[in-house]
Amino acid sequence: xxxxxxxxxxxxxxxxxxxxxxxxxxxxxxxxxxxxxxxxxxxxxxxxxxxxxxxxxxxxxxxxxxxxxxxxxxxxxxxxxxxxxxxxxxxxxxxxxxxxxxxxxxxxxxxxxxxxxxxxxxxxxxxxxxxxxxxxxxxxxxxx
Numbered sequence: 383x384x385x386x387x388x389x390x391x392x393x394x395x396x397x398x399x400x401x402x403x404x405x406x407x408x409x410x411x412x413x414x415x416x417x418x419x420x421x422x423x424x425x426x427x428x429x430x431x432x433x434x435x436x437x438x439x440x441x442x443x444x445x446x447x448x449x450x451x452x453x454x455x456x457x458x459x460x461x462x463x464x465x466x467x468x469x470x471x472x473x474x475x476x477x478x479x480x481x482x483x484x485x486x487x488x489x490x491x492x493x494x495x496x497x498x499x500x501x502x503x504x505x506x507x508x509x510x511x512x513x514x515x516x517x518x519x520x521x522x523x524x525x526x
Contacts, residue, residue: 397424404430404446409439416442420449428455432463440472447475451482461488468498476502477510484514487521 401424403415416434419427427449434446447467450460464486467479476498483491492515499511 397422397427400424401427401430404434409437409442412437412439412442413445416445416449420445420452423453425453425455428453428457428460432460435463435467440470440475443467443470444472444475444478447478447482451478451485454486456486456488461486461491465491465494468494473502473504473507477507480511480514484517487518489518489522492518 397419400415400418403411404419404427406412406415412434416431419431431446431450431453435443437443437446447464450464461483464479464483468476470476470479480491480495480498483495495511495515495518499508499515502508502511
């Protein structure tokens with residue numbers, strides 16, 4: 383059972399209640415709420431998910447980043463927040479940010495991802511970031 387399925391099983395299936403759950407004292411509940419909001423691509427949760435990027439728990443921040451990518455909001459606010467997360471202290475959050483930016487496809491994310499890839503100490507994370515860069519390039523219209 384996925385986290386979001388477990389969240390739905392807890393009868394907190396109202397997206398607005400899930401947004402409120404992002405403020406729960408339980409990190410597990412915050413993580414499940416973030417995942418659920420992304421799984422249903424609830425675009426009205428973007429601001430709440432961006433606020434969750436300041437969570438003390440790596441797993442919660444990572445799930446919030448993934449959900450922002452699933453929602454796919456290409457607003458400056460969302461893209462800038464994800465670019466900022468490329469500098470997170472947790473490698474999983476940094477990679478999730480690069481992957482979320484790839485899903486959104488904003489070319490302004492290429493250079494920040496490239497810089498983080500160069501500074502990244504983990505070779506697996508470097509590969510994931512390069513893949514994100516490649517995906518962004520693939521989404522760009524062909525030049526004439």
